[in-house]
Amino acid sequence: MLQLRQGTVSVHDALDSLLSLSAVKTFCQKWEDEPLFRHHAKRYILALRPDSGIAFHETDRYKNPRGLSKSRREPPAAVAAKLRRDPSTFIEVGVFATRAFKKGEVVNLRGGIADLTEEEDDEMRDEGGRSDFSVLWSQRKECFCLLLGPARFVNHDCRNNVEFQLTGTNMAFKVLEDIAKDEELFTHYGEHYFEHDNASCLCATCEQ
Structure with a gap:
């Protein structure tokens, strides 16, 4: 490593x-x-x-299955300290820029994608599979898709700064606006991913 x-x-x-x-x-x-x-x-x-141009760091912004309230993103060291104090704390991973990206660039963060049937989609909802943020809505395919590979670690924000691009079953991310070094990369999971109209969304934009 x-x-x-x-x-x-x-x-x-x-x-x-x-x-x-x-x-x-x-x-x-x-x-x-x-x-x-x-x-x-x-x-x-x-x-x-x-x-x-990217690195993976911990974030505890997102609500955990035990019902802890949402919190702000913290530096990796602070999150690690919290995890040591309370091992039950739910930790997610985010993707952060290690250099500046310009609008239109493609981030070298690759992944595969697989279509989900309605039955598979329902099963993941029932079993809480969505909590790992590895599924998003594809407008082109008009279905939910399972993300495979490191691309699955890109979190959601309703004001996203990257969008996923599909080439067959492979995907990458196109930069939608300039991204500064150390800024987190966010894509958009879909209009109704977090319940209807994303009413339960915990992103920073919705928190404002």
Whole structure:
């Protein structure tokens, strides 16, 4: 991980090191699909490189399943301290810019996407699967889609600064407005993702 962040290991070598782990070998042998695993793991490796322009940090803005009230985003160190004091605290992850992005740029944060049937969508609602923010509405496909890969860590805001772009079943993010270094990246999950008209949305824009 440290070598990836420092850029001292190539993507190819990082993948080979990952696939040499016994647990990963067992997983790939069980499912007999090493090429698919390698393709998916590469998305995470590319996101962790210093030239990706992004980093992942903790945020506790979003309401936890135990009903804690919403709170503001805090620096990673403050969130970590809170988690040590209260292990039941629900922690989410956000994507933050490590450099400035200009409007129109594409963020090197890749992901896969899979359509959800109405039955699968209902099942995820019933089981609370939405709480991990890995599902969003696709206007082009006119259905909810499951996000796969590091792209799933981009949180929602009703005034989003990036939007997802689809190319087949692959996706990336286009910058909608200039983003400063250390600013969080936000996309839009859909008009009725957090109940009707997003009435239960906890984003910073709705809090104002």
